[in-house]
Amino acid sequence: MSPEVALSQLASGLYLALLLGAPLLLAVLVTGVVVGILQAATSINEPTVAFVAKVGALVVTLALTGHFLMGRLVSFTTELFRQIPHLIG
Numbered sequence: 001m002s003p004e005v006a007l008s009q010l011a012s013g014l015y016l017a018l019l020l021g022a023p024l025l026l027a028v029l030v031t032g033v034v035v036g037i038l039q040a041a042t043s044i045n046e047p048t049v050a051f052v053a054k055v056g057a058l059v060v061t062l063a064l065t066g067h068f069l070m071g072r073l074v075s076f077t078t079e080l081f082r083q084i085p086h087l088i089g
Helices: 003-042 047-088
Strands: none
Touching: 003 047
16 A cells, blocks of 8 residues: 555545534534523533533434434445455555
8 A cells, every 4th residue: 555545545534533523523612602601691600501501412413413424434434445455455
């Protein structure tokens, strides 16, 4: 396997990791900011409220985008397994 092919496969794997993690991380980030602003406005300093809101946003986002994310992961893995004979020899 040439270094160019290895770097290409690595780049596509990193792009997939970014694609899979972005919706979940963005949902948790936005929820954390909104809950933080609400807690600052109401002077509620309970860390459990922020944690429960973030977990709820994560579950909802995963329920909405899980099919797409799993499809992309399975497609990438299948294509990678299909390319193994060409990568080795």
